[in-house]
Amino acid sequence: MNIIDYIAQNRDITREQLEAVLTTDDKESIEYLRSSARRVADSVYGNKIFMRGLIELSSYCRNDCLYCGLRRSNKEAVRYRLNEQQIYDCCATGYRLGFRTFVMQGGEDGWFNDERMCRIVSNVRKQYPDCAITLSLGERSRESYQALFDAGANRYLLRHETASAEHYSKLHPDEMSWQNRMECLHTLKEIGYQVGCGFMVGSPYQTIDTLYADLQFIRELQPQMVGIGPFVATANTPFASFPNGKVSDTLRLLAIIRLIHPHVLLPATTALGTLHPRGRELGIQFGANVVMPNLSPLDHRKDYAIYDNKICTGEEAAECRACTEHRIKSIGFETVVDRGDYKKD
Ligand code: 5AD
Ligand code: FES
Helix, strand or coil, X not given: CCHHHHHHHHCCCCHHHHHHHHHCCCHHHHHHHHHHHHHHHHHHHCCEEEECEEEEEECCCCXXXXXXXXXXXXXXXXXXXXXXXXXXXXXXXXXXXCCCEEEEEECCCCCCCHHHHHHHHHHHHHHCCCCEEEEECCCCCHHHHHHHHHHCCCEEECCXXXXXXXXXXXXXXXXXXXXXXXXXXXXXXXXXXXEEEEEEECCCCCCHHHHHHHHHHHHHHCCCEEEEEECCCCCCCCCCCCCCCCHHHHHHHHHHHHHHCCCCECECCHHHHHHCCCHHHHHHHCCCCEECCECCCHHHHCCCCCCCCCCCCCCCHHHHHHHHHHHHHHCCCEEEXXXXXCCCC
C-alpha cells in the first residue's frame, strides 16, 4: 500500500515513513500527501477556516529560551505590556470585526499574576459570553491554571517544543524542565481546557527521531490544537546563525498531523507566512484550518518580536483581518464568524 494511504488509514506513521515523506523530492507523492490531508480536513470542517484574534499582552519574559527574541537576556528587545483597558479595547475591536475567539498571548510576565489575569479573563467572559477565550501565557501552577479556567478561559496553548527531553535541554537553559512542560500540558487537560501543543520545524538539533517523538506525543496527548511553524533564526539569540526551518518540511508535517489526527485545529502560522509570501495559504492547502490575525495595538506590534521579520506588524486589526480573509478567499476557502470549537470524533 502507498505510504500516505497507510498513514491516513491507521492514523499513525512509522519512523521510516516519516523519513520517507520528509526526504522525498517526488512531486506527485507530495501532491498526493497534500490532497489527502486537505480531503481529511474538508471531511471534518469543510472549506471553513476559523479566525482567532491574537492579542499580544506583554513582551516581558522571565524565561531565556535560546531560540526566542523575547528571552530575558536579550537586552535589545523592546519591552511593553498592555494595560487592562488596552486589552478590553482590543477585544471590542475584535468583536466588531467578527472574531469569536480571543487569544491572549504573552511572555511569562509576573505582572500578569493570577489576580490581574483572572480579573481580565472574567471581565472578557462577562462582556462576550458567546466568545472563546484562549490563553497562551506559558508555564504556571495548577492552581493558577484552575483559577483562570474558573474565571472563564476555555483553551490554552502551550507548545511542548520537543517531545525529546534531551532535545529540550539543548533549546532551553538548565532551569527550564521538559518534565514540567509535560506536566503543565497534562494538568491543563485534566482541568478541562481544550489544549494546544506544538513545536518549531527545523529547530536546532532537531532530528527525524525527535520529530517522530513529537508525532507520537501528539497521538498520545490527543490535543485539540497543534501549533507548528518553521524555526526562524533571530538576532541577539544564541541561535542567530542557525539555518531557518524549511517551509516545505513544515507543510509536509502539517499534512501528516492532519492525517494522524483528523479533527485537530491546526493553524497556518505567522512564522510560516514570514518565511514564504504565501506560506499561510500553502499551510491551508496542506490541511491547516485556523488563522490568527493580529489584534494587538499597532504601536506595540513590532515589539512582540519572538523572531525576526515577523509579518503583520504594520497593519491595523481591520486591515490584518481583511488581508487574511482575502488570502483565504483567493484559494477558495471561507472564513467563518464562529467560536470554531474542536469537533469530537
Ligand atoms: N522561530 C520560530 N518560532 C519561534 N518561537 C519562539 N521563537 C521562535 C523562533 N525563533 C515559537 C515557540 C513558542 C512560540 C510562542 O513561538 O514555539 O512556543
Ligand atoms: Fe495580517 Fe495580512 S494577515 S496583514
